[in-house]
Amino acid sequence: MKALRLLHTVTTHSSRTSQKSRLNPTFLSRFYASQPLQENPVPESHTTDNNSYGFDSSHYELPNITLGLGSDESETPRESTWDEKYRRKANTSIFGEEHEKLVKDKKNKKSRSERMMEQEEKRRRAAILSKALLDAAVAATDIDDDDDEDANELVKVEDQLSLSVGIIGAPNAGKSALTNFMVGTKVAAVSRKTNTTTHEVLGVMTQGKTQICFFDTPGLIMRSSGLPKSDIKVRVESAWSSVDLYDMLVVIFDVHRHLTRPDKRVVKLIKQMGSQVNPKQKRILCMNKVDLVEKKKDLLKVAEQFNDLPGYERYFMISGLKGSGVKDLTQYLMEQAFKRPWDEDPLIMTEDVMKNISLEVVREKFLDHVHQEVPYDVEHRLIDWKELRDGSVRIEQHLITNKVSQRKIIVGKNGSKIGRIGVEANEELRSIFKRNVHLILLVRLK
Numbered sequence: 219m220k221a222l223r224l225l226h227t228v229t230t231h232s233s234r235t236s237q238k239s240r241l242n243p244t245f246l247s248r249f250y251a252s253q254p255l256q257e258n259p260v261p262e263s264h265t266t267d268n269n270s271y272g273f274d275s276s277h278y279e280l281p282n283i284t285l286g287l288g289s290d291e292s293e294t295p296r297e298s299t300w301d302e303k304y305r306r307k308a309n310t311s312i313f314g315e316e317h318e319k320l321v322k323d324k325k326n327k328k329s330r331s332e333r334m335m336e337q338e339e340k341r342r343r344a345a346i347l348s349k350a351l352l353d354a355a356v357a358a359t360d361i362d363d364d365d366d367e368d369a370n371e372l373v374k375v376e377d378q379l380s381l382s383v384g385i386i387g388a389p390n391a392g393k394s395a396l397t398n399f400m401v402g403t404k405v406a407a408v409s410r411k412t413n414t415t416t417h418e419v420l421g422v423m424t425q426g427k428t429q430i431c432f433f434d435t436p437g438l439i440m441r442s443s444g445l446p447k448s449d450i451k452v453r454v455e456s457a458w459s460s461v462d463l464y465d466m467l468v469v470i471f472d473v474h475r476h477l478t479r480p481d482k483r484v485v486k487l488i489k490q491m492g493s494q495v496n497p498k499q500k501r502i503l504c505m506n507k508v509d510l511v512e513k514k515k516d517l518l519k520v521a522e523q524f525n526d527l528p529g530y531e532r533y534f535m536i537s538g539l540k541g542s543g544v545k546d547l548t549q550y551l552m553e554q555a556f557k558r559p560w561d562e563d564p565l566i567m568t569e570d571v572m573k574n575i576s577l578e579v580v581r582e583k584f585l586d587h588v589h590q591e592v593p594y595d596v597e598h599r600l601i602d603w604k605e606l607r608d609g610s611v612r613i614e615q616h617l618i619t620n621k622v623s624q625r626k627i628i629v630g631k632n633g634s635k636i637g638r639i640g641v642e643a644n645e646e647l648r649s650i651f652k653r654n655v656h657l658i659l660l661v662r663l664k
């Protein structure tokens with residue numbers, strides 16, 4: 219039988235990980251062997267390639283996640299299908315303590331579940347009240363409305379407001395970090411390397427009556443090294459072709475870098491976007507990473523440089539990573555939304571979004587652990603996605619390279635690197651999806 223060597227990292231686990239995931243002793247004896255063992259029950263897809271090395275989360279004992287799926291939906295209030303702490307964290311960072319208080323109050327109410335009758339009555343009244351409030355505030359799009367997440371269920375289709383936002387900019391400008399901050403869950407890998415956003419990822423933020431869909435595009439400007447020219451051309455063309463599709467464009471650039479090492483391509487991009495006026499689309503300019511600029515008056519100089527461009531509605535100075543200015547930006551975006559039914563159910567994470575998140579989480583861990591110039595040569599694919607009857611999800615992804623040396627780097631000594639990537643990604647995915655995840659990562663040759 220052709221073999222798979224499943225390798226892993228005992229010594230290199232973070233302490234957090236090792237507390238949570240106890241290693242199965244059988245796994246230890248089997249997978250520390252340097253040669254593949256014939257008796258391993260290897261899944262069908264793994265047996266076809268003797269060049270595969272990988273990680274399989276089923277060899278770790280992790281506490282089971284109890285799925286919060288109610289047996290009778292009519293009696294159970296609808297819950298989101300992913301961990302709401304990500305949404306809450308983002309809301310608190312963007313909108314401040316008030317929101318946290320609101321959520322805490324809500325939680326306290328929920329915990330008195332034994333008083334079902336009383337709660338049911340309260341819910342009914344709250345629903346009537348919220349509906350009355352919503353009806354009374356049809357025109358208002360204020361994000362401080364206290365209708366909050368519960369109102370998602372009550373917003374009538376004809377009252378729904380939508381906006382699609384494309385975030386574009388040069389590599390490393392901070393598109394992914396900003397999207398993550400606003401959406402509250404990981405939608406795009408953030409890393410110190412550039413061109414990490416390899417495909418468009420949709421993130422959705424729903425507040426009150428307003429839903430904003432964010433599209434995090436691959437860089438319109440690509441690094442010239444590390445990728446074949448044909449690849450760069452395809453990616454740049456794909457980014458440009460999507461530009462006109464969005465209601466709003468956020469053009470973002472790294473103002474800190476601009477002050478220290480101005481990039482002509484970025485200046486050209488900003489000017490180009492500003493001069494091409496599209497009557498159907500609003501454009502705004504975001505100067506990102508202001509937290510890194512020591513002399514704040516330098517920011518004004520940059521603002522002046524782009525001030526006379528007619529195409530931009532507004533200018534924002536933000537730190538997408540630290541959050542400064544993001545509240546104003548989010549508020550502005552919410553004010554731009556117009557009457558159009560929402561595209562996404564705010565309580566359900568679509569399978570496509572989940573698939574993207576699974577890829578992005580693995581990619582982020584991969585970039586954290588593989589520091590050489592390997593990543594951009596490596597093809598990363600979702601091979602299989604299966605929701606199982608017990609509510610868990612089985613995810614198989616392959617990291618495909620054409621160099622043995624690169625495969626060696628990714629696998630690491632005794633499989634330590636791919637093991638660590640796998641363990642960290644698996645834990646994060648379980649936490650985001652609120653369900654058990656069986657993650658399989660294979661590193662293979664083309």
Ligand SMILES: Nc1nc2c(ncn2[C@@H]2O[C@H](COP(=O)(O)OP(=O)(O)OP(=O)(O)O)[C@@H](O)[C@H]2O)c(=O)[nH]1
Pocket residue numbers: 387388389390391392393394395396407408409410411412413414415416436437506507508509510536537538539540
């Ligand atoms: N200090 C600081 N760092 C930031 C900020 N925004 C992003 N970064 C960092 O900049 C780097 C690049 O951020 P990303 O969000 O991955 O950039 P991107 O534009 O999506 O990059 P590509 O996917 O290559 O197009 C990461 O190391 C981020 O942590 C910010 O506001 N302040």
